Amino acid sequence: MSSIIDAVASGRADGSADARADVPAGTSGHPVIELGARVAGLDPAALTRDHGSPLFVYDLDVVAARVRMLRGALPPGVDLAYAVKSNPCPAVLRHLAGLGVGADIASAGELSAVTRAGFDLRSVVFTGPGKTDAEIAAAVRANVRAVTIESVEEVDVLLDLASVAPRHQGLMLRLATPATGAETTPIIGGAGAAKFGLLPDEADEVLDRLRLAGAIGAPGSAYRVVGVHAFGASNVRDAQPLIEHVAWLTERATDLATRHGLALTMLDAGGGLGIPYADDETPLDVRTLGDGLARVLDGWRARPALAGARLLFEPGRFLVGPAGAYLMRVIRTKQRDGRTLAVTDGGIHHVLRPALVGDPHRIVAVGEAAGRDEPTPSAVVGPLCTGLDMLSEAVELPAPRAGDLLAVRDVGAYGFTESMPLFLSHPVPAEIVVRSGVARVARLRQEAGGGTAAIW
Ligand SMILES: Cc1ncc(COP(=O)(O)O)c(C=O)c1O
Numbered sequence: 469m470s471s472i473i474d475a476v477a478s479g480r481a482d483g484s485a486d487a488r489a490d491v492p493a494g495t496s497g498h499p500v501i502e503l504g505a506r507v508a509g510l511d512p513a514a515l516t517r518d519h520g521s522p523l524f525v526y527d528l529d530v531v532a533a534r535v536r537m538l539r540g541a542l543p544p545g546v547d548l549a550y551a552v553k554s555n556p557c558p559a560v561l562r563h564l565a566g567l568g569v570g571a572d573i574a575s576a577g578e579l580s581a582v583t584r585a586g587f588d589l590r591s592v593v594f595t596g597p598g599k600t601d602a603e604i605a606a607a608v609r610a611n612v613r614a615v616t617i618e619s620v621e622e623v624d625v626l627l628d629l630a631s632v633a634p635r636h637q638g639l640m641l642r643l644a645t646p647a648t649g650a651e652t653t654p655i656i657g658g659a660g661a662a663k664f665g666l667l668p669d670e671a672d673e674v675l676d677r678l679r680l681a682g683a684i685g686a687p688g689s690a691y692r693v694v695g696v697h698a699f700g701a702s703n704v705r706d707a708q709p710l711i712e713h714v715a716w717l718t719e720r721a722t723d724l725a726t727r728h729g730l731a732l733t734m735l736d737a738g739g740g741l742g743i744p745y746a747d748d749e750t751p752l753d754v755r756t757l758g759d760g761l762a763r764v765l766d767g768w769r770a771r772p773a774l775a776g777a778r779l780l781f782e783p784g785r786f787l788v789g790p791a792g793a794y795l796m797r798v799i800r801t802k803q804r805d806g807r808t809l810a811v812t813d814g815g816i817h818h819v820l821r822p823a824l825v826g827d828p829h830r831i832v833a834v835g836e837a838a839g840r841d842e843p844t845p846s847a848v849v850g851p852l853c854t855g856l857d858m859l860s861e862a863v864e865l866p867a868p869r870a871g872d873l874l875a876v877r878d879v880g881a882y883g884f885t886e887s888m889p890l891f892l893s894h895p896v897p898a899e900i901v902v903r904s905g906v907a908r909v910a911r912l913r914q915e916a917g918g919g920t921a922a923i924w
Pocket of ligand 1: 572595702738739741782784785786881
């Protein structure tokens with residue numbers, strides 16, 4: 469059942485059925501949502517009049533263009549599974565399912581979301597450090613392409629399920645990457661999170677236990693180990709560490725598979741393909757990534773354990789981040805410390821990432837204000853009663869005034885889904901998707917805010 473409600477198309481509505489081929493390229497040269505006098509080809513004043521402010525807008529043509537660009541650059545042995553956590557908006561999921569992309573899920577909720585959205589469950593992988601027994605059972609019953617084992621204790625759950633598992637249900641082993649403290653490596657840095665994946669001796673133990681129990685390796689066994697998974701690092705915009713991560717995974721998977729007599733069909737390198745969040749950040753060079761991966765994949769042919777394997781990436785941010793924008797209206801302005809402070813109706817209750825990771829998103833004026841030629845040092849703050857509610861400390865905007873519309877860029881991933889919309893009981897914004905110039909409501913605005921939803 470579709471949750472999309474056809475809405476009055478705001479602004480341009482040419483009704484053409486085909487995805488636009490003319491999506492704008494950002495300063496990065498990669499497809500991004502149009503943000504200027506028009507937003508995704510539509511009048512932002514009309515959009516916010518019809519759907520309220522603040523408002524999330526996702527341009528599905530940009531998503532499609534980004535999928536095309538990535539696929540076009542990667543070698544033929546690479547598959548994509550969209551990381552649902554980055555944006556689980558049902559309309560976005562349906563669009564990606566329609567493009568033939570697989571999915572990476574991390575909860576039973578995401579399993580139902582991808583099932584409803586029409587993803588082929590044989591292209592769905594289920595990964596996560598805290599999968600409950602019931603969630604593992606649901607994924608096994610759904611017969612997803614692979615359930616990823618992240619801890620030795622999950623073996624007990626899988627053995628309990630062996631009698632109900634469809635024969636040869638796929639399993640993957642997630643390896644703790646060097647960032648988790650498992651070992652040192654020159655390639656992957658970042659804060660380690662020890663909860664992810666299996667240490668080398670744990671991976672051996674998992675395989676030994678499954679085999680001893682007859683759950684893998686026998687003709688009628690419940691499971692089949694199809695792959696090895698490892699996530700490197702997040703938001704990587706340099707192709708080289710991504711290539712080196714796949715090379716590292718190649719070595720580890722070959723070693724494990726050879727010692728345990730496995731023929732793998734999939735090496736899953738996780739997500740992490742990055743996007744620029746600032747004008748001076750360069751985009752991921754997808755051609756260099758593709759060329760480097762082609763060289764690594766060529767080497768697989770000489771390795772019996774990997775000869776029949778394909779590489780899987782689980783991109784979230786890269787596919788949808790730059791396709792989304794958060795529109796908000798300036799409510800008040802103040803002059804503070806030599807800059808104009810624009811207090812908006814949008815804030816970190818809907819776009820938490822700047823406060824969470826200390827990384828501001830770019831903010832631009834849209835609609836009428838975009839044409840005003842008065843560059844003014846500004847700061848953008850939200851309506852919440854906390855000093856943390858700061859969307860940008862320093863941004864040049866065209867002399868902000870009450871009533872102006874602004875847009876936060878790159879919120880198509882880890883935007884609304886990673887936010888805290890109940891805080892202060894402001895309206896919960898609508899999410900709209902735009903395709904071929906037609907806007908549709910994907911999620912209705914909740915006028916009263918989340919605070920009134922409790923039953924007593
Ligand atoms: C297992 C897994 N795959 C894929 C992703 C998506 O990463 P990104 O959006 O950076 O591509 C994540 C993000 O946390 C993840 O945990």
